[in-house]
Amino acid sequence: MKKKLFNSLGIMSGTSMDGVDISLIKTDGENYFERILDEYHDFPNDLYEKLIRLRKIINSKEDIENHQVEIKETERNFTLFHAKIINKIISQNKIDIVGLHGQTIFHSPKNKISIQIGDGKLLSQLIKKKVIFNFRKNDIENNGQGAPLTPIFHNLIAKNNIKTLNANISLSFLNIGGISNMTKINKNFNPNLMEGFDLGPGNCLIDSWIKKNTHLKYDQDGKIASSGKINQLILNQVIDNFNSPNYLKSLDINDYEISFLRGLELEEGCRTITEITANLIANGINNLTKQNNDINLFILCGGGRKNKFLIKRIENYLVAEKNFVLKDIDEYNLDGDFIESQAFGFLAARSVLNLPISFPNTTRCQKAISGGEIIENF
Numbered sequence: 001m002k003k004k005l006f007n008s009l010g011i012m013s014g015t016s017m018d019g020v021d022i023s024l025i026k027t028d029g030e031n032y033f034e035r036i037l038d039e040y041h042d043f044p045n046d047l048y049e050k051l052i053r054l055r056k057i058i059n060s061k062e063d064i065e066n067h068q069v070e071i072k073e074t075e076r077n078f079t080l081f082h083a084k085i086i087n088k089i090i091s092q093n094k095i096d097i098v099g100l101h102g103q104t105i106f107h108s109p110k111n112k113i114s115i116q117i118g119d120g121k122l123l124s125q126l127i128k129k130k131v132i133f134n135f136r137k138n139d140i141e142n143n144g145q146g147a148p149l150t151p152i153f154h155n156l157i158a159k160n161n162i163k164t165l166n167a168n169i170s171l172s173f174l175n176i177g178g179i180s181n182m183t184k185i186n187k188n189f190n191p192n193l194m195e196g197f198d199l200g201p202g203n204c205l206i207d208s209w210i211k212k213n214t215h216l217k218y219d220q221d222g223k224i225a226s227s228g229k230i231n232q233l234i235l236n237q238v239i240d241n242f243n244s245p246n247y248l249k250s251l252d253i254n255d256y257e258i259s260f261l262r263g264l265e266l267e268e269g270c271r272t273i274t275e276i277t278a279n280l281i282a283n284g285i286n287n288l289t290k291q292n293n294d295i296n297l298f299i300l301c302g303g304g305r306k307n308k309f310l311i312k313r314i315e316n317y318l319v320a321e322k323n324f325v326l327k328d329i330d331e332y333n334l335d336g337d338f339i340e341s342q343a344f345g346f347l348a349a350r351s352v353l354n355l356p357i358s359f360p361n362t363t364r365c366q367k368a369i370s371g372g373e374i375i376e377n378f
Contacts, residue, residue: 222309
């Protein structure tokens with residue numbers, strides 16, 4: 001029997017909090033994926049400032065309770081902003097379902113809390129479509145980490161798009177967003193055997209330093225870092241004192257801070273924090289990749305893949321004997337800026353079909369489970 005194809009709109013706003021990625025895909029939620037459109041929209045300055053403020057002041061369950069009025073107000077403005085954009089897309093395209101990731105303001109799996117603002121009920125009412133949201137809730141309630149959720153989509157695009165694979169290639173995805181994470185793909189593309197790990201900081205520390213010391217939001221192409229010198233003392237201290245993760249827990253940008261860079265000039269601080277970030281990402285890759293005769297191919301996605309200097313420094317720390325090859329996902333006719341928004345369109349379809357989006361080897365949940373609250377409020 002022919003499987004139903006959904007025109008699914010996926011919406012993702014990441015840790016930079018500067019805007020939203022929106023992707024319309026056609027998918028059966030299992031094996032078929034076709035890109036229809038991808039768009040990026042900047043948040044208005046007032047919404048951007050309110051989101052940044054929430055992330056700064058929400059650091060505990062108590063903070064969530066104490067700032068409910070501000071959270072709800074910002075969530076409403078966030079939802080109205082999305083509805084306006086989505087309704088314009090709906091006027092020009094057929095859309096069946098909408099997958100809303102929302103904006104993460106607090107993530108603490110150990111406390112079984114992960115909050116992504118975005119009112120699914122209100123959004124459904126405003127756009128007159130079925131909305132799937134709150135994707136992490138079911139996973140966390142089943143003792144999962146709530147992240148990463150993109151491995152099942154990485155598995156699909158690997159199976160359909162990465163044509164260069166053979167028996168001597170081990171394939172992984174390296175996504176460098178605010179946090180860096182890695183998906184190891186099983187050679188038979190068995191989703192139950194793929195693995196997902198958060199490695200450590202991605203863009204978050206570099207972006208924090210840049211925003212604190214310039215009018216910019218990020219270090220384009222790593223140009224500022226490449227012009228600075230490493231503060232070797234700080235680098236060594238941070239690396240020596242860093243509590244090496246076991247890579248079984250998900251991470252949040254609030255797990256990291258940059259106070260140790262205090263007093264450094266812009267370029268020196270940027271180079272030093274870029275070096276620290278590269279070292280930690282490479283350590284994760286080295287520790288999670290077995291040494292064998294395979295070529296270890298890593299497909300780079302996320303905004304951090306554009307920081308060519310960061311990528312160069314990651315390569316510098318990789319163990320040569322493990323035969324690493326890093327390639328930009330754009331080389332495979334895929335747009336690396338929209339992988340996550342496309343993923344949430346795919347996850348929305350899987351949620352409607354009650355197919356698993358979380359797996360024991362990716363989020364550490366007890367069993368493969370579906371997720372995403374489904375609301376139809378019109």
